[in-house]
Amino acid sequence: MTTFVWTSCEGDKIIIIFRYAAAALAVLPTPVFAQAADDDIVVTASGFEQPRSETGQAIEIVGRARLEQLQSATIAQVLQTVPGVSVATRGGLGGQTSAFIRGGSSAQTLVLIDGVRINDLTSPNGAFDFGALMTGNIGRVEILRGPNSVIWGSQAIGGVVNIQSIAPVDGFEGRLGAEFGGYDTKRLNANIAGTKGVFEGSVGGAFVKSAGISALAGGTERDGYANATGNARLKVNISDSFTLDFRSYYNRAKVEYDSEFGVGANGLPVSRNRQFVGYVGAQFDMLDGRFHNRIAYTRTDLRRIGTDPIVFSFNNFNVRGAIDRMEYHTAFDLNEALTLVAGLEYERTFASTSFEGAAPDIARNDVVSGFGQIIVRPVNGLTLTAGVRHDAYSDYGGQTTLGGNLTFTPNEGRTMFRATYAEGFRAPTLTEGQPPYGNLQLKPETARNFDLGVEQQFLEGKAQLFATYFNRRSNNLIAFSPVSFQSENIDKVTAKGLEIGLDLNPSSQLDIRASYTLVDAINRTGGDTFGNRQALRPQNSFSLTADWQTAFGLSLGSSLLIIGDSFDDAANNVRLDGYALVGLRASMPLNAALDVYARVENMLDAQYTVVSGYNSFGRHATIGVRAKF
Helix, strand or coil, rough: CCCEEEECCCCCCEEEEEEHHHHHHHCCCCCCCCCCCCEEEEEECCCCCCEEHHCCCEEEEEEEHHHHHCEEEEEEHHHCCCCCEEEEEECCCCEEEEEEECCCCCCHHEECCCCCCCCCCCCCCCCCCHHEEEEECCCEEEEEECCCHHCCCCCCHHHHHHHCCCCCCCCCCEEEEEEECCCCCEEEEEEEEEECCCCCEEEEEEEEEEEEEEEEECCCCCEEEEEEEEEEEEEEEECCEEEEEEEEEEEEEECCCCCCCEEEEECCEEEEEEEEEEEEEEEEEEEECCCCEEEEEEEEEEEEEEEEECCCCCCEEEEEEEEEEEEEEEEEEEEECEEEEEEEEEEEEEEEEECCCCCCEEEEEEEEEEEEEECCCCCEEEEEEEEEEEECCCCCCCEEEEEEEECCCCCCCCCCEEEEEEEECCCHHHHHHCCCCCCCCCCCCCEEEEEEEEEEEHHCCCCCEEEEEEEEEEEEEEECCCCCEEEEEEEEEEEEEEEEEEEEEEEHHHHHHHEEEEEEEEEEECCCCCCEECCCCEEEEEEEEEEEEEECEEEEEEEEEEEEEECCCCCCCCCCCCEEEEEEEEEEEEECCEEEEEECCCCCCCCCCCCCCCCCCCCCEEEEEEEEC
């Protein structure tokens, strides 16, 4: 039997405790779980690989084939096609780019590259800047919509974006690509991957350079961008049950931009950014493969150096941040009906900031974390998950987080019901909460979220319709105040809405995908801004892509993105009009290994504003070639 017990702990905190009777486990029949052949494997739900059909959380997967089909140049462009996600870019290519999941702030989106956290702890709110992230050697993007702090800890309030470089393959595979497009933009990328004996490896590099546009509206000088990226992965299979795992990612970029803290649209500030991610780990299985273990050390290191001819513009800076992390995660399959997941983690963060040549301000923080999760499959088609996590911060004390979800299919996956209750939290970043710029009175953000969803297949699996309702309430949301020039806690913010999508594949030659998102992200704190919408969160958004492959190999595709009105300030005085963007694309194989492609973006040359005062791209075209051998 399965029971849910509601009780209280730590004052008014509601705790969900999931109990599964051991005596019942002993008599449960061992179920045979039928998995659909195309059942996706996800890692963001539990930290370990599991079928997507066994989690109640809303997860979207964009694979390499889809990236090539869309011809998406940046990860931000990919995210715009995902329901529940909106993107705001300040200026052209490489400009600061924020992603908002289900109306949450950009700081509430946790970003991983090959499983390693890469959020910028030196930025004012710790948000990840998607402006530097291209798709050249990315193999897969997994987007979890909604909180999952039980597994991922701080910042996983809005969701988790896990970006993976191209993985090793059996045998040998090489990829090459080159393209040239509008605004004098050039891209090159190459990757090789393969397996030889006990070794599995993948290594690649990419380069992007663009003359760009003026970041701020009204400028006459162009703000260029250059980006070089390297990625490498290596697995050493010591035995069938023991593997060493090494991963690294490196990004170096030069961003020319305009700043309001200078001479405006024709300013000449430059930021030189560097990001490094390293992972060293081991995976080993015991007890006939039922006891899975992973131990790892990860390192995230970033540095930004800014220069500006204008003195005391605050664009001359030297910033460095680092995250060192040790983690042990385990999953034990007691039987086919019960899996236990647990983890222990230690993380140390460091930030150093210096403006206009002043002595650097240094801040540090440590956190020790532990979590446990139980996954139960009492009958065929039903999976129940519940978990708890506790984080002990050196600066902010302890934080306990709970979550649970269920998924049920009565007909082997043709119909899927999903439900989730999840809590999330975000501790203040070093720059938000520590001197000289931080506010020592800041409290961690917390959130409670529930969502209900259903997926239904039609036409013998050729069509799939899904809908998800979500409702999140955030307390002590951290936001920057232009009055105090510090971050402050907003008492309450709610975000609720609906995600609807349709995937239609009437034949192997035609692929149609559409999604609509309704988001109400509202400030519920008393005062002048009560009832106002959160900045840069459009209430309505719609995405449609259609791709058709002809009998002789030519592929034609089109995209439509419609973004509704939004506001660019807390007072809701600066309205941003909605807009629609249309794109066309085509590709043609020349032989089994080589194809050429082209695309036109913003085909109707729409004049639109994403962030007040900043420029956006007009109509531009790109042509390219890619090879796979």
